[in-house]
Amino acid sequence: MMEQLLINNNFWDKVDKGGCCWIWTAGVRGGYGGFKVNRKLVDAHRYAFELTKGKIPEGLQIDHLCRNHSCVNPEHLEAVTQRENVLRGYGVCANNSRKTHCKRGHELIGNNLGHEKYSTKRRCKTCDRNNAKIRQRKYRERLRFGGMS
Numbered sequence: 338m339m340e341q342l343l344i345n346n347n348f349w350d351k352v353d354k355g356g357c358c359w360i361w362t363a364g365v366r367g368g369y370g371g372f373k374v375n376r377k378l379v380d381a382h383r384y385a386f387e388l389t390k391g392k393i394p395e396g397l398q399i400d401h402l403c404r405n406h407s408c409v410n411p412e413h414l415e416a417v418t419q420r421e422n423v424l425r426g427y428g429v430c431a432n433n434s435r436k437t438h439c440k441r442g443h444e445l446i447g448n449n450l451g452h453e454k455y456s457t458k459r460r461c462k463t464c465d466r467n468n469a470k471i472r473q474r475k476y477r478e479r480l481r482f483g484g485m486s
């Protein structure tokens with residue numbers, strides 16, 4: 338029991354709980370966090386789940402509700418079947434990375450997906466282009482009317 342506790346403490350020491358997602362900061366394998374228990378490497382998110390919610394039922398996978406594979410926040414972890422895992426949509430964190438459409442409903446994907454300078458904020462290029470056109474038209478109108486008076 339004592340040993341178990343020590344392992345647990347050690348585990349959460351390697352977790353950055355600064356944000357909505359709790360990021361596993363130690364070893365990573367295959368995109369997921371890896372953690373050594375009794376010299377066996379386990380997935381950090383699976384371990385976090387079992388520490389807090391108990392054993393993962395046979396045949397189920399741990400799904401990241403936040404879609405962030407290095408996250409070990411138990412609130413974001415759920416045991417689901419493989420099929421559910423594939424069908425799931427987007428995450429629980431209110432951050433930009435999960436935004437799939439702009440406020441006018443254009444899909445933020447491929448050519449239409451832009452990024453703000455110096456940040457990871459996602460922008461809609463269609464709207465950016467439209468806004469630029471509107472700005473240009475207003476500018477030209479101002480010039481025209483300004484010239485007549």
Ligand SMILES: [Zn+2]
Pocket residue numbers: 357358359403404405408409410413430
């Ligand atoms: Zn998360």
Ligand SMILES: [Zn+2]
Pocket residue numbers: 439440441442443461462463464465
């Ligand atoms: Zn748009």
